Amino acid sequence: MPADFEMEALKAQAVVARTYTIYKAINKKHDNADICDQSTCCQAWVSKDERFSRWEEDKRDSNWQKIVDCVNQTKGIIITYGNQPINAFFHSNSGGVTETAVNVWGGGNYPYLQTVETAGEEGYSQYASEVTLKREELIEKLKTKYQDIAINFDVPEDIQILEHTESGRVKTVKFGNHEISGVETRTLLGLKSTNFEITRENDNIKFVVKGYGHGVGMSQTGADAMAKGGSSFEEIIKHFYTGVELKNANEI
Numbered sequence: 001m002p003a004d005f006e007m008e009a010l011k012a013q014a015v016v017a018r019t020y021t022i023y024k025a026i027n028k029k030h031d032n033a034d035i036c037d038q039s040t041c042c043q044a045w046v047s048k049d050e051r052f053s054r055w056e057e058d059k060r061d062s063n064w065q066k067i068v069d070c071v072n073q074t075k076g077i078i079i080t081y082g083n084q085p086i087n088a089f090f091h092s093n094s095g096g097v098t099e100t101a102v103n104v105w106g107g108g109n110y111p112y113l114q115t116v117e118t119a120g121e122e123g124y125s126q127y128a129s130e131v132t133l134k135r136e137e138l139i140e141k142l143k144t145k146y147q148d149i150a151i152n153f154d155v156p157e158d159i160q161i162l163e164h165t166e167s168g169r170v171k172t173v174k175f176g177n178h179e180i181s182g183v184e185t186r187t188l189l190g191l192k193s194t195n196f197e198i199t200r201e202n203d204n205i206k207f208v209v210k211g212y213g214h215g216v217g218m219s220q221t222g223a224d225a226m227a228k229g230g231s232s233f234e235e236i237i238k239h240f241y242t243g244v245e246l247k248n249a250n251e252i
């Protein structure tokens with residue numbers, strides 16, 4: 001989360017990151033560690049030196065102090081459901097509505113990860129993006145997974161969205177002789193989220209995308225928008241995670 005976001009948003013992020021870490025340490029994925037620093041596996045992490053190198057020099061000390069304050073002001077607090085730490089997923093920008101975990105990763109459903117709407121996310125640079133591909137570029141990207149892909153570009157229906165999830169994201173897309181999930185389409189084509197529309201312009205296929213990230217749990221820009229509207233970190237967390245309680249980690 002950018003350090004220039006509101007204090008209450010950064011405090012919510014501190015609680016979310018702490019909860020996520022403790023959840024991972026309990027529900028171990030790695031034999032030799034509680035958690036790793038790959039964002040696609042566990043949780044992104046950078047050293048203080050690396051963090052400083054990405055900030056402008058005159059902002060370094062004040063940014064760092066702001067984050068230290070947010071961590072200390074929420075010291076020990078974690079998010080719980082049924083007296084257990086939650087799997088506190090978070091992402092950059094929900095595009096206005098979050099997604100359930102089951103629609104992204106399948107498998108188990110988490111009662112606290114439901115679809116919720118957030119206002120104000122359209123004001124952030126992470127909200128809107130586009131990817132335009134030429135016919136052969138689209139084929140090339142889809143071929144990395146589907147070697148026998150064949151699309152008749154003269155037939156409009158040969159590229160179409162077949163199904164949406166409850167949050168309005170793409171569940172299934174037809175690309176010629178294959179039906180591909182929205183999640184896989186996002187990965188194969190490098191889209192920022194699964195919330196997209198497809199338009200055709202001559203030889204180009206354009207993907208107009210809303211939001212950034214998997215869309216599950218807390219939206220960072222949504223948290224900042226809520227904080228700007230006067231919400232506390234607790235209100236932000238209870239908005240994005242349904243039916244949860246905040247507790248001190250020592251209590252459970």
Ligand SMILES: [Zn+2]
Nearest residue numbers: 035036041042
């Ligand atoms: Zn990991």
